[in-house]
Amino acid sequence: MEAYRRDRANDPNAGMPLAVVRARSTEDVQVVVRIAASRGVPIVPRGAGSGLSGGSSAVDGAIIVSLDRMRSIDIDPSTRVATVQPGAFNAEVKAAAATHGLWYPPDPSSFEFCSIGGNVATNAGGLCCVKYGVTTDYVLGLTVVLADGRAVRLGGPRLKDVAGLSLTKLFVGSEGTLGIITEVILRLIPAQLPPTTLVAFFPTLGGATAAVLAISSRMRPSMLEFMDRTSINAVEDETRMGLDRDAAAVLIVQTDEPGAHAAEQIAKVEEICNQNGASECYSTDDPEEGEAFIHARRVAIPSVEKKGSLLLEDVGVPLPRLGDLVMGIERISQARQVPIAVIAHAGDGNTHPLLVFDPRDEEQKARAEIAYGEVMNLATSLGGTITGEHGVGRLKRPWLPGYLGEDVLELNMRIKAALDPQNILNPGAVLAEQPAVVREVDLATACH
Numbered sequence: 108m109e110a111y112r113r114d115r116a117n118d119p120n121a122g123m124p125l126a127v128v129r130a131r132s133t134e135d136v137q138v139v140v141r142i143a144a145s146r147g148v149p150i151v152p153r154g155a156g157s158g159l160s161g162g163s164s165a166v167d168g169a170i171i172v173s174l175d176r177m178r179s180i181d182i183d184p185s186t187r188v189a190t191v192q193p194g195a196f197n198a199e200v201k202a203a204a205a206t207h208g209l210w211y212p213p214d215p216s217s218f219e220f221c222s223i224g225g226n227v228a229t230n231a232g233g234l235c236c237v238k239y240g241v242t243t244d245y246v247l248g249l250t251v252v253l254a255d256g257r258a259v260r261l262g263g264p265r266l267k268d269v270a271g272l273s274l275t276k277l278f279v280g281s282e283g284t285l286g287i288i289t290e291v292i293l294r295l296i297p298a299q300l301p302p303t304t305l306v307a308f309f310p311t312l313g314g315a316t317a318a319v320l321a322i323s324s325r326m327r328p329s330m331l332e333f334m335d336r337t338s339i340n341a342v343e344d345e346t347r348m349g350l351d352r353d354a355a356a357v358l359i360v361q362t363d364e365p366g367a368h369a370a371e372q373i374a375k376v377e378e379i380c381n382q383n384g385a386s387e388c389y390s391t392d393d394p395e396e397g398e399a400f401i402h403a404r405r406v407a408i409p410s411v412e413k414k415g416s417l418l419l420e421d422v423g424v425p426l427p428r429l430g431d432l433v434m435g436i437e438r439i440s441q442a443r444q445v446p447i448a449v450i451a452h453a454g455d456g457n458t459h460p461l462l463v464f465d466p467r468d469e470e471q472k473a474r475a476e477i478a479y480g481e482v483m484n485l486a487t488s489l490g491g492t493i494t495g496e497h498g499v500g501r502l503k504r505p506w507l508p509g510y511l512g513e514d515v516l517e518l519n520m521r522i523k524a525a526l527d528p529q530n531i532l533n534p535g536a537v538l539a540e541q542p543a544v545v546r547e548v549d550l551a552t553a554c555h
């Protein structure tokens with residue numbers, strides 16, 4: 108059971124489950140839920156365990172319901188719909204769609220090792236979401252096992268359906284707290300055209316974030332990613348691909364416009380980057396060469412993970428505040444003496460500050476924990492969110508009440524109580540029975 112206790116957030120408070128059930132069908136899941144409901148035993152639904160917020164951390168005495176054996180994928184090219192069991196990996200759905208000339212766009216960096224069920228339960232984002240939207244934009248229908256063991260079908264293979272309340276959307280992003288997803292009906296689109304890629308290095312953070320805003324206000328690239336100096340160096344340590352270690356930041360921009368439009372768009376992006384002080388721009392229409400840069404971005408989290416223990420954030424702000432966020436994080440890093448690597452789905456205003464600390468250094472660990480809260484408070488003060496795509500899970504739960512406010516928190520609690528009155532589904536994730544005490548943080552340090 109040890110292997111099923113934690114996700115990639117490595118929650119030190121993960122409990123010890125009573126049992127792990129590897130379901131093979133909706134009926135299997137129903138049987139487990141009925142047994143658990145009759146005895147008030149908690150259940151933690153689990154996909155591939157790649158989550159970064161402790162959403163599938165085990166609870167003492169719980170049954171882990173793992174969906175990793177439910178992996179069938181059925182593509183209907185005539186309606187461009189995929190019917191997928193939750194344990195199938197995102198990459199497997201993409202590959203199955205591609206055999207019919209179709210594409211499932213949402214592409215978390217973890218796409219090769221995360222499940223569709225986990226993607227739906229967290230409403231996962233990714234790199235191409237800046238143009239193509241996030242998971243919920245592709246979910247047409249769900250089969251969900253409710254807390255009393257009934258299985259319901261929501262939505263279906265229809266592009267339009269407004270009958271009843273929008274319950275399909277309610278379950279997307281519910282992080283295993285409202286029901287267990289056992290089948291997903293996904294919308295597919297025609298395959299993406301080969302992309303053209305531009306990489307631009309900047310001597311200042313402000314130049315890079317100003318370029319992001321200028322690009323986003325003038326065009327719709329299919330990718331607009333950011334890495335700061337600490338991330339660039341961590342990736343360069345691992346890949347030795349020749350990234351500029353002295354740059355304050357790098358932007359990786361892609362366009363998938365057809366024919367000459369791609370070259371036109373990339374030329375405009377280059378012009379904007381140069382106007383904002385880029386020290387070097389490089390572009391390529393060779394998809395493989397472009398993929399090497401995307402690979403650099405995808406391996407950023409594992410590369411920074413090699414530097415120490417991580418506290419991983421997912422804060423997002425409205426695009427005009429991106430510069431304030433990134434520079435505020437740099438100030439927090441300096442004030443707390445904790446290295447913070449920042450990578451971002453910059454076009455979405457969604458950043459992943461990675462706080463690095465030595466787990467043997469209790470004093471630095473304590474400072475990292477304070478900085479973790481300061482980053483979330485900074486984002487909130489800039490009109491942003493505490494999580495853009497990873498979910499609240501268990502690690503960000505103390506900050507949820509402050510972010511939502513009393514009335515919206517109570518609405519969340521009422522919905523949870525209506526669907527799971529015994530609180531057996533993923534208890535302790537997202538919502539606390541009693542709002543947790545928000546740690547005191549020094550906002551003045553964060554904002555100045």
Ligand SMILES: Cc1cc2nc3c(=O)[nH]c(=O)nc-3n(C[C@H](O)[C@H](O)[C@H](O)COP(=O)(O)OP(=O)(O)OC[C@H]3O[C@@H](n4cnc5c(N)ncnc54)[C@H](O)[C@@H]3O)c2cc1C
Nearest residue numbers: 154155156157158162215216222224225226228232283288
């Ligand atoms: C290197 C790296 C890069 C990443 N990049 C991204 C990124 O770009 N974008 C992004 O959004 N995320 C990213 N992630 C985070 C993670 O991969 C996503 O959150 C993913 O959606 C989790 O899927 P999973 O199958 O691993 O779910 P798990 O981690 O197993 O579970 C996640 C949550 O979903 C619930 N859950 C899982 N399956 C079900 C189900 N069938 N029914 C009900 N609830 C369920 C769990 O209880 C838990 O709350 C990254 C992670 C890593 C390690």
